[in-house]
Amino acid sequence: MRARQFAICDSDNSYLRMLQAYLQKKNPADFEILTFNTIDGAIDASREEAFEILLVGEDIYDTDVINVKASKIFILQEDGLKGIKGYSMIAKYQSMERMIAQVLEEFALDDSCNSVRRCGRNQTTLLSFYAPDRHRGQSVSALGAAQILADMGYQVLYINLLPFTGFEELLRTEYEADVTDFLYFILNHSDKLLYKLDSLKRCVHGVDYLPPALDYADLLAIGRSEWQSMMDLLLYSSDYTHIVMDLSEICQGFYDMLERSDHAYILTDKSAVYGSAMQSHFMSLLKVKDYGKILEHMTVFDLPEGWEAQCCALDNLAASVVGVCMKGVLGIS
Numbered sequence: 627m628r629a630r631q632f633a634i635c636d637s638d639n640s641y642l643r644m645l646q647a648y649l650q651k652k653n654p655a656d657f658e659i660l661t662f663n664t665i666d667g668a669i670d671a672s673r674e675e676a677f678e679i680l681l682v683g684e685d686i687y688d689t690d691v692i693n694v695k696a697s698k699i700f701i702l703q704e705d706g707l708k709g710i711k712g713y714s715m716i717a718k719y720q721s722m723e724r725m726i727a728q729v730l731e732e733f734a735l736d737d738s739c740n741s742v743r744r745c746g747r748n749q750t751t752l753l754s755f756y757a758p759d760r761h762r763g764q765s766v767s768a769l770g771a772a773q774i775l776a777d778m779g780y781q782v783l784y785i786n787l788l789p790f791t792g793f794e795e796l797l798r799t800e801y802e803a804d805v806t807d808f809l810y811f812i813l814n815h816s817d818k819l820l821y822k823l824d825s826l827k828r829c830v831h832g833v834d835y836l837p838p839a840l841d842y843a844d845l846l847a848i849g850r851s852e853w854q855s856m857m858d859l860l861l862y863s864s865d866y867t868h869i870v871m872d873l874s875e876i877c878q879g880f881y882d883m884l885e886r887s888d889h890a891y892i893l894t895d896k897s898a899v900y901g902s903a904m905q906s907h908f909m910s911l912l913k914v915k916d917y918g919k920i921l922e923h924m925t926v927f928d929l930p931e932g933w934e935a936q937c938c939a940l941d942n943l944a945a946s947v948v949g950v951c952m953k954g955v956l957g958i959s
Contacts, residue, residue, distance in 0.1 A: 631675060632657035635668045635694075636683030636702065641718075648722045654730060655820040656865070669693050679733060683718065684708055697739045700729055730825035734811070734818045748781065750861045754871040754884050757893035758908035759901040763929045763948070764893050765791060768872040769833070770943035771891070771952045775868050776832035777944050778958070783827075783864065784835040786872040789842030796940050797830065801837035806844040808836055809856050819863050830941050834866075845876050853879025857886065881917060890924045891955060897931075927955045 632649065636642050642661045649659045657678065662668040665688060668680065676695035684704045691699065691713075701710050702718035716728055733739050755768035765786060772784040785805060786793070794800055808826050812819045827834045839845050857879075860869060871883055884890050892908070895901035905926070912920050929951055936947045943949050953959075 629658035630656065630678040631660055632679045633660040633662065633668060633671070633677040633696070634681045635662040635665060635686060636681075637663055637686040638683065639663055641683075645722060649726070652726070652824075654726055654824040665690050665694070672696060678739070679729060681716070681729070682713075684710065698733050698736060700732075727825045730821045734815065734821035734825060748865055748867045750864070750866055751868045751889075752857075752861060752871065752883075752887045753868060754873050754887040754890045755893065756873045756884065756890065759895065759898070759904040761893050761895055761901065763933060764788070765872050766933075766937055766940075766943060766948050767891070767893055767927075767929065767952060767955075768870055769830075769835075769940060770946065770948045771956055772833045772835075772868070772870040773831045773942075773944035774949060774952055774956065774958065775870075780867045781865060782833045782868045782870060783860070783866045784833050784870045784872065786835070786838040787845060787877050788838065788872060788874045789845070789876055791838040793838055793940075799828070801828075801840070803837065804839050804844075805836040806839050806848065809848060809852065812859055813852060813855055816859055816863075819859055823864065831944060833870075842876055845874075846878075848878065850878040850882065853877060854882055857883065881915070881920075884920045885917060887920075888923065890920055892924055892926045894926055894928050896928050925955060927951075 632654075634642060634645055642663065646659050646661050649657070660671065660677070662671065663686075665682075665686065669690065672695035676697065678697050680694055680696035680699045681702050682691055682699060683702045684706070687701060687708060687710055699713050700716045701713045703715045704718050706715075714732055716725055718725075753771070755764055755771070757764040765788060768786075769784055772782045776782045787805070803826055808822060811822050815822070827836055829835070860866070871887070873880060873883060877883070892905070894905040909921070912918075930947055933947050933951070937943060
């Protein structure tokens, strides 16, 4: 299959080089990146092979842009004084991460822009984390493990499915959409998974993650088969080597995700009577419900005493006492 082409045409060569370097490093949606400093150059190249996306600097724009063969054309707007009409406008001077996210989001939503189904380049390992007693260290453990894997050079996607996460406050950010928006979109447009994923995902310490759900009722409303379809798409169509699931039982696909995981990590608090009792209850339920496969690939662990005082920031958990603990849990020396 030919590489899809993402072209940028601008008269500012420094900007071109900077944007090209960013895109080649991030490699959004598996595009081949092309740059041009003249409209004629873009026209000639597109005659051989039409571009999927073309970004055109407002300063270099002229009416010959209509002759460029591209599925979607965006104008990199500077001052808006040219009065260009008929094209999508994207602010040129903003963070490149945000600009590319906007481009991919609009491209994904445009029904006239088609994509193709693909198989991921990597075999993906699915890891799940869960605490029967709703231990507040569950997300810290899961995200810490994800960061350790990222530090080792793996491509990691972290998905948090807890009802409340506090991520916006803890990471000092805001989310315009979340994991449920992603799920509903790709169930209807599975051929555009990469576009939607790269438009929505965020990154912390080398780990890509989908913004957690704002309202846990949205998670409750998603059916078991829909969760299974989402996981199939992510496991077989994305390029991640590891997907780390931070699970809660409010998801109808809870047992399915635990069962299909390559490994399930169960957090407990051995020092607490209630924690031990809930873990025992959970284990008994798995046996009664005949989920022996989960038990076979399960590791039960606890966190070191006093971990919380040393893990205030989520952006460097790999270097914390939790990170040291998770290296042992994962079997990494």
